[in-house]
Amino acid sequence: MTGIPADRAAAPLRRGRGRGDRLFHSGVTAAGTVVVLVLLATVVFIVIKAWPAVSHYGPGSFLSSDRWAPSDAVANQADPNPYGILQFLYGTLVTSAIAMVIAVPVSIAVALTITDVAPQRLRRPLSALVDLLAAIPSVVYGIWGIFALIPALRPFGDWAATAFDGIPVLGTVFSGPFSGVSYFSAGVVLAIMVLPIVTAVCREVFATAPCAEKESAYALGATRTEMLRMAVLPRSRSGIVGASVLGLGRALGETIAVTMLIGDNVLSITRSVLGQGATMPSVIANEFTEANQPFHLSSLFVVAGCLLALALVVNALGRLIVRRTGENIA
Amino acid sequence: MTYGNRNPLDSLDPTAMKEPKMPPTAPPVDQQAAARFAPARLDVVDLTASYRGLPAVADVSLTIEPHRVTALIGPSGCGKSTLLRCLNGMHLMAPHATVTGQVLLGGTDIYDPRVNPIEIRRRVGMVFQRPTPFPTMSIRDNVLAGVHLGRRRGRGTHDDLVEQALMRAGLWKEVRNRLKAPGGGLSGGQQQRLCIARALAVEPEILLMDEPCSALDPISTLVIEDLIKEIRETCTVVIVTHNMQQAARVSDTTVFLNVEYAGVPGRLIEAGPTEQIFNAPQQRATEDYTSGRFG
Numbered sequence: 001m002t003g004i005p006a007d008r009a010a011a012p013l014r015r016g017r018g019r020g021d022r023l024f025h026s027g028v029t030a031a032g033t034v035v036v037l038v039l040l041a042t043v044v045f046i047v048i049k050a051w052p053a054v055s056h057y058g059p060g061s062f063l064s065s066d067r068w069a070p071s072d073a074v075a076n077q078a079d080p081n082p083y084g085i086l087q088f089l090y091g092t093l094v095t096s097a098i099a100m101v102i103a104v105p106v107s108i109a110v111a112l113t114i115t116d117v118a119p120q121r122l123r124r125p126l127s128a129l130v131d132l133l134a135a136i137p138s139v140v141y142g143i144w145g146i147f148a149l150i151p152a153l154r155p156f157g158d159w160a161a162t163a164f165d166g167i168p169v170l171g172t173v174f175s176g177p178f179s180g181v182s183y184f185s186a187g188v189v190l191a192i193m194v195l196p197i198v199t200a201v202c203r204e205v206f207a208t209a210p211c212a213e214k215e216s217a218y219a220l221g222a223t224r225t226e227m228l229r230m231a232v233l234p235r236s237r238s239g240i241v242g243a244s245v246l247g248l249g250r251a252l253g254e255t256i257a258v259t260m261l262i263g264d265n266v267l268s269i270t271r272s273v274l275g276q277g278a279t280m281p282s283v284i285a286n287e288f289t290e291a292n293q294p295f296h297l298s299s300l301f302v303v304a305g306c307l308l309a310l311a312l313v314v315n316a317l318g319r320l321i322v323r324r325t326g327e328n329i330a
Numbered sequence: 331m332t333y334g335n336r337n338p339l340d341s342l343d344p345t346a347m348k349e350p351k352m353p354p355t356a357p358p359v360d361q362q363a364a365a366r367f368a369p370a371r372l373d374v375v376d377l378t379a380s381y382r383g384l385p386a387v388a389d390v391s392l393t394i395e396p397h398r399v400t401a402l403i404g405p406s407g408c409g410k411s412t413l414l415r416c417l418n419g420m421h422l423m424a425p426h427a428t429v430t431g432q433v434l435l436g437g438t439d440i441y442d443p444r445v446n447p448i449e450i451r452r453r454v455g456m457v458f459q460r461p462t463p464f465p466t467m468s469i470r471d472n473v474l475a476g477v478h479l480g481r482r483r484g485r486g487t488h489d490d491l492v493e494q495a496l497m498r499a500g501l502w503k504e505v506r507n508r509l510k511a512p513g514g515g516l517s518g519g520q521q522q523r524l525c526i527a528r529a530l531a532v533e534p535e536i537l538l539m540d541e542p543c544s545a546l547d548p549i550s551t552l553v554i555e556d557l558i559k560e561i562r563e564t565c566t567v568v569i570v571t572h573n574m575q576q577a578a579r580v581s582d583t584t585v586f587l588n589v590e591y592a593g594v595p596g597r598l599i600e601a602g603p604t605e606q607i608f609n610a611p612q613q614r615a616t617e618d619y620t621s622g623r624f625g
Contacts, residue, residue: 212462
């Protein structure tokens with residue numbers, strides 16, 4: 001009979017951990033702590049920097065006006081607050097909305113092409129190509145947008161500027177003239193920029209659709225389109241929402257390309273998507289180096305704080321939606 | 331898994347069958363009448379099915395008579411599932427899958443390029459090993475999933491159709507009060523019967539079943555076996571099973587396939603009335619298998 005050798009059985013259990021293990025453990029813990037600290041420090045720093053403007057003008061005054069006039073800060077230091085930021089909020093939301101309206105359907109289509117439609121041998125290259133879109137630097141998108149995209153969009157822009165005249169909502173949304181650099185141009189570039197991430201997530205989601213369900217759909221006499229609508233898309237709803245939210249998070253914060261394409265009109269809200277405006281990131285990028293009027297820099301930190309809050313709310317909301325829709329499927 | 335073969339660029343293999351969008355001269359089929367009154371005969375002629383050029387099952391010739399239950403039995407890897415999937419063209423959905431030979435449904439070769447494969451899959455339904463109800467659909471919508479296909483308009487309520495299909499699948503009494511509940515909430519056996527109802531709702535002439543009970547408990551298995559005998563009244567059944575008792579219990583005809591060793595294609599050894607295959611087989615291999623000496 002073979003048993004445990006006596007000497008091994010008698011060996012005492014090692015107490016505690018070895019030195020390497022302890023080192024590794026504390027290293028990992030430190031790294032984890034740093035992430036939390038950095039996030040906290042960022043928030044605290046923004047709040048500290050924004051505080052002078054907020055306490056001077058009152059917290060509500062930023063969100064109740066769309067007049068951004070740093071030069072008025074000296075002339076009229078009392079109310080009203082020359083640093084209204086509604087137009088930046090508007091610009092951020094409008095450009096992101098345009099981006100999502102274009103990018104989400106296209107991404108779903110591209111992802112389905114990659115997972116189920118394209119010839120087998122083209123799927124990997126196609127997928128890699130889409131991922132490569134994400135590698136193009138933001139500033140390259142910006143300069144490409146100015147010199148290639150805007151001329152290409154001009155026929156549509158000029159047409160849209162007059163086509164909806166007199167129609168209640170569309171007439172305002174597309175009131176002319178098309179100014180080239182505009183919410184619309186920025187939105188289209190944003191759409192291209194968020195396409196890779198939305199496509200990548202959708203692709204992963206579609207790829208998890210069980211083969212057995214796909215076959216069941218085919219066995220019932222489904223065409224490929226019907227199979228996709230029956231066995232792939234319904235169960236992917238929450239994934240598509242998640243992908244869109246990830247894309248939206250990117251679109252909200254994207255800076256350089258948007259700054260180059262939106263026209264930097266900080267004065268007030270331009271309603272038409274064909275007109276020029278500014279977003280929260282773009283005004284910060286444009287003005288922080290020359291913010292020498294009283295409370296100008298501090299007001300930019302107010303913008304930064306609002307952007308951070310918006311991004312956090314969108315992410316939280318997205319997660320909530322994903323979790324809710326996810327329950328229906330599982 | 332993906333379905334590459336449906337793409338033209340993928341079918342560089344000259345033997346690969348493509349799926350024509352609009353068959354120029356599709357044979358006229360009165361599907362409903364055919365299904366109701368006389369399922370077509372299915373003749374398999376010299377069929378060889380391959381994956382990536384390697385035959386999985388070779389030189390099978392076989393006739394499947396209407397209103398019978400035909401069981402395909404044999405050891406693992408003998409190609410019985412592949413053969414089954416050839417009977418409605420599903421085999422070609424797998425990447426790099428090819429077929430030579432013929433499968434004649436009522437005299438028409440289903441692999442004829444002029445035949446619409448979708449039409450074939452509607453006439454020859456299929457139930458899989460694991461129950462696969464569509465998880466986002468209600469029980470009712472699951473039953474109607476195939477019925478709604480290809481129809482842009484006229485999506486009626488189909489209450490009678492739902493009831494009928496669920497009755498035939500022996501599930502009506504259990505679910506009639508919760509037709510709007512999700513199909514995924516049923517037990518495994520119920521889900522499988524839901525899948526059978528879904529397949530029957532399209533009124534196929536032939537129902538292919540790929541080990542439909544292998545993921546189920548014994549009670550559910552018995553329920554489904556009883557069901558198979560009833561389904562026979564309205565349509566032909568072909569069932570793959572690795573359970574010989576099941577084949578003996580449910581089938582009228584048994585087809586025994588065998589494979590000598592891994593790497594060579596499976597072949598049809600013997601086909602005949604179930605009684606004969608189990609009690610008086612003509613081939614030594616059949617006797618060895620049915621008596622449990624191997625497999």
